[in-house]
Amino acid sequence: MPELVKTRAIPVVLYLIVMYLLVRVSLTGAEAMGYNWQWYRIPDYLFRLTDDGFQWGEISLGLVTTLTLSLQAFLIALAAGLIVALLRLSDLVVGSALAVAFLEFVRNMPLLVLLYLFYYVLGPIFGLDRYAASVLCLGIYHAALVSEIFRAGIQAVSTGQWEAARSIGLSTGQAYRFVVLPQSIKFMLPPMAGEAVHIVKSSAIVSVIAVVELTTTGRNIIADTYLSFEVWFTVAAVYLAITLTLSIFVTFLEKRYAVKS
Amino acid sequence: MAGRRPIIEIRNVDKYFGEFQALNDVSLTIHAGERVVICGPSGSGKSTLLRCINRLEEPSAGRLTVDGIELTGAKDTLRRVRTEVGMVFQQFNLFPHLTVLENLTLGPMRVRRISRSEATERARKYLDRVHIPEQAEKYPSELSGGQQQRVAIARSLCMEPRIMLFDEPTSALDPEMINEVLDVMVELAGSGMTMVCVTHEMGFARKVADTMVFMDEGEIVESSPPDAFFSRPSSKRCRQFLDRILEH
Ligand SMILES: Nc1ncnc2c1ncn2[C@@H]1O[C@H](COP(=O)(O)OP(=O)(O)OP(=O)(O)O)[C@@H](O)[C@H]1O
Numbered sequence: 001m002p003e004l005v006k007t008r009a010i011p012v013v014l015y016l017i018v019m020y021l022l023v024r025v026s027l028t029g030a031e032a033m034g035y036n037w038q039w040y041r042i043p044d045y046l047f048r049l050t051d052d053g054f055q056w057g058e059i060s061l062g063l064v065t066t067l068t069l070s071l072q073a074f075l076i077a078l079a080a081g082l083i084v085a086l087l088r089l090s091d092l093v094v095g096s097a098l099a100v101a102f103l104e105f106v107r108n109m110p111l112l113v114l115l116y117l118f119y120y121v122l123g124p125i126f127g128l129d130r131y132a133a134s135v136l137c138l139g140i141y142h143a144a145l146v147s148e149i150f151r152a153g154i155q156a157v158s159t160g161q162w163e164a165a166r167s168i169g170l171s172t173g174q175a176y177r178f179v180v181l182p183q184s185i186k187f188m189l190p191p192m193a194g195e196a197v198h199i200v201k202s203s204a205i206v207s208v209i210a211v212v213e214l215t216t217t218g219r220n221i222i223a224d225t226y227l228s229f230e231v232w233f234t235v236a237a238v239y240l241a242i243t244l245t246l247s248i249f250v251t252f253l254e255k256r257y258a259v260k261s
Numbered sequence: 262m263a264g265r266r267p268i269i270e271i272r273n274v275d276k277y278f279g280e281f282q283a284l285n286d287v288s289l290t291i292h293a294g295e296r297v298v299i300c301g302p303s304g305s306g307k308s309t310l311l312r313c314i315n316r317l318e319e320p321s322a323g324r325l326t327v328d329g330i331e332l333t334g335a336k337d338t339l340r341r342v343r344t345e346v347g348m349v350f351q352q353f354n355l356f357p358h359l360t361v362l363e364n365l366t367l368g369p370m371r372v373r374r375i376s377r378s379e380a381t382e383r384a385r386k387y388l389d390r391v392h393i394p395e396q397a398e399k400y401p402s403e404l405s406g407g408q409q410q411r412v413a414i415a416r417s418l419c420m421e422p423r424i425m426l427f428d429e430p431t432s433a434l435d436p437e438m439i440n441e442v443l444d445v446m447v448e449l450a451g452s453g454m455t456m457v458c459v460t461h462e463m464g465f466a467r468k469v470a471d472t473m474v475f476m477d478e479g480e481i482v483e484s485s486p487p488d489a490f491f492s493r494p495s496s497k498r499c500r501q502f503l504d505r506i507l508e509h
Pocket residue numbers: 278281283301302303304305306307308309310
């Protein structure tokens with residue numbers, strides 16, 4: 001743990017300075033505008049203690065939706081990304097052509113347009129509701145990025161490992177499973193974690209089709225209350241809390257894997 | 262080796278990498294139990310020939326039969342042949358994420374489909390055979406080069422192959438570790454294993470080889486018993502090569 005603190009100390013300090021300046025600027029700005037701060041209303045949106053007992057507030061519920069949505073999309077991205085990477089690396093001509101076509105399509109499509117495609121086109125055809133369309137869209141979009149991470153990780157394992165695996169009679173699938181993939185994990189972990197953070201951030205886009213996650217919740221609250229400064233500060237802080245937690249978790253994982261091999 | 266059964270038959274094999282011809286009309290018959298040592302200058306196609314025998318490379322033309330199985334592209338014959346042919350690499354190529362024991366049991370359990378306990382027993386037997394029974398629980402990175410190469414030999418032996426291929430098994434080793442690996446190989450030769458070794462260790466070659474093969478520019482230039490090979494090589498290229506590597 002102390003090492004974790006050491007390696008992160010400088011970025012954290014820089015980050016705090018930047019945040020401080022940002023807050024100062026907005027505070028002075030708000031003052032100049034004559035903004036009426038009402039921070040006392042925010043905790044109610046996190047949780048409430050009423051006569052009926054404890055209740056989660058809208059922002060917390062939005063956070064849960066953001067997390068489930070991101071997690072489900074990430075799982076889809078992992079599965080689809082692995083398949084695309086394996087196809088791309090296979091000696092099946094059709095397979096690798098398909099993989100490349102998929103990659104080029106997704107990479108050259110704005111995420112927003114892809115989301116509209118999923119919701120307005122594929123949605124009615126396959127009976128996807130807005131939530132399902134969002135999960136699939138994010139999953140597919142990130143599958144392209146994830147597949148490149150898999151590919152790089154797999155290619156980072158030396159060809160000698162493949163030859164040794166083949167020479168003891170392992171099939172291609174077995175060579176992947178027992179020899180190559182376990183060794184690529186340490187190459188893939190850091191960028192994969194980056195992708196997890198990325199997915200949480202890009203999940204905010206589904207607010208355009210009114211899936212009620214963190215960002216949509218924020219917008220809805222503001223529509224009712226005009227507390228735009230307080231709410232956006234809170235929403236931003238919640239996103240930061242998620243992504244920073246993820247980063248720290250990953251640093252920890254990296255350390256563990258580094259020790260093992 | 263007269264009267265013995267041919268176990269590897271190489272007939273008119275060519276191998277191209279793009280335009281470049283790495284093997285040129287190579288023919289060689291190796292009998293069961295025979296020990297063949299292949300030498301030749303760098304780039305002469307020695308590795309390529311070995312790799313064709315267990316199909317890590319696919320010949321561009323010609324025929325190759327191993328233990329009666331004709332090597333075609335078909336997946337099942339390929340795997341059958343690979344389980345009969347062990348290969349030891351210059352760079353060891355141990356699986357770094359697995360312990361020594363796991364390196365040795367992976368093939369037997371996943372390919373031969375024997376139980377873990379049987380595979381472990383077998384692994385310990387071959388670790389004994391290569392004189393490192395005490396290293397079973399370590400990771401490859403914790404071993405010396407010579408120990409790693411002996412683990413690699415044991416890993417191949419655990420598949421109980423009929424043929425062992427060695428591609429310069431001692432060239433990546435510090436001089437003081439070369440003998441521990443060669444000793445294991447000499448013992449293996451004594452057990453009657455069919456062996457094809459690419460090596461420039463001529464002391465080892467004299468001790469174990471039944472046949473010496475000299476390759477140059479993708480061709481087999483000379484193939485003869487060691488006595489004749491070392492005392493009166495018939496080609497000039499071979500004589501020059503031997504003079505060069507034997508002079509010190
Ligand atoms: N995958 C490949 N692609 C292109 N050329 C190759 C490939 N493998 C080998 N070659 C070429 O084929 C020739 C023979 O290579 P090979 O590795 O069989 O030689 P070698 O006799 O084993 O040499 P060395 O003693 O250096 O190991 C070399 O010129 C090499 O550059």
